[in-house]
Amino acid sequence: MNAMNRRACLLGGLALPLAWSGCAAVAPDAASGAATADSALMGTGDLGVVIERASGSLALVNTSSRRLLGKVGGLGDLSHASVVFSRDQRYAFVFGRDGGLSKVDLLTRRLVARVMQAGNSIGGAISADGTLVAAQNYTPGGIKVFDAQTLALVADLPAPIDAVKQPGKLSRVVGLVDLPGRRFAYSLFDADAICIADLSDVAHPRITRLDGIGRQPYDALVTPDGRHYIAGLFGEDGLAMVDLWDETPQVRRILGGYGRGEQPLPVFKMPHLRGWAVAGRHAYLPAIGRHEVLVVDTTTWQEVGRIPVAGQPVFVIARPDGRQVWVNFAVPDYHRVQVIDTQQRRVVRTIEPGKAVLHLEFTPRGESVWISARDANRVTVYDTQRIEPTAELALDAPSGIFFTARSARLGF
């Protein structure tokens, strides 16, 4: 596309859409000048981004050629960053720790819009229709919703802890996900609550709040069918689940007391639930304070097994076909990744992709998985059938990896 962009500029921009923003940034692929028809057009279905956490830049990658395409900088503090994609898979919305929300064009490899929307932010979501981008914030606690085209603020939804007992005090928001119908669900770490915000009329958002869900929800997920929203609890054993298909959604405790009577281990990093693992009828979830992955039957929501693993699980992610589940860990066990075979329900392989593995992302069909090792300054691509490395990319302190196929998945 960059080649096309460059050529188009030379030709005076004939018959091009309005969105082109100029010719100055010529990316490596275009620099050769070989602006043939073949190289001029490019899809985005096999593109992705990797957060370079120390330098605050976004590395754009191609998962077919397994190459770095270019970098986009100036995105602020990306020490805890997450990304969602527009439904045409052209734009990445990057949520930075410092409250910056950036919109990056993957084709022109440019930052096209950026707002500082909070003091301390943790992630975001995009509505199913692609029109709304929501950010979840710690400071000020709440969510803010933006027009996905312009990043103009369309709704500001603070998250009061308790408007009567603690007036003006806001809760940090975790576990924000999109739901069908221009709705978002999120959890309040400081208020032990789950909120469902309906923005079908953005001028008049309607919030349904469920209180007393359990202590300190730290992250959450929505099942692929959009039916169940599940928040992990730090302050007690178990998870809080809401059946969103109920007329009047209510919270139900699942896996209550999974560590009862046993000394919990220190949790040196909070698990993330978002990249969650559903394999067939079973869900695989990280235990808190236990070096185990919990296996849950999603029809009964009963625990059906536990798998001992090498440390405190952080991400527990299923290969898209559900045959394998890959797990990484908190410090000091974060040089390892373990692969669970879901038929045998046990760890079948332990690999060491480098020190400080922070994230992993499967390609859309799952033939490969990309794994970032922060302290090794590299991303390693593994063939998931053989569980062997097949490519390596040198990147500066890589953390989160996000492929454009996320745009087609609810909750991503």
Add this chain to the structure above:
Amino acid sequence: MTAQRLEQTPQGFGLARVLGGGPLLLAALTANAAAPMPAPDVSAPSPARRAELIRMVRQDCGSCHGMQLTGGLGPALTREALADKSLEGLAITIYQGRLGTPMPGWRSMLSEPEAQWIAERLAAGFPQEGAR
């Protein structure tokens, strides 16, 4: 609360007050047996170890407190944010964790003097990586 244990210290009440612990923390502090305080900084970490500790604080503590230590799920650890906190309270929190919160004790990865060293550096404004 099952997430972490925090052992009693002679400064239990003072620590709870300084760190803003609620009734739960006070109860726990008064209920448990005594544990040693981090010793004064008699054996400062070597330069190589200091670099490791700085990286650990920025990167690993940073996953909750932010790489710039401006806070996240954990509170901000900037010099300004810690202005009214006692050094020994900070060192205890680092070494033993803080009951009722997600803050774990880092004793399996740090010595007491190292926890003390980190507390001192935090209170003074924590160095960037690459600094000594």
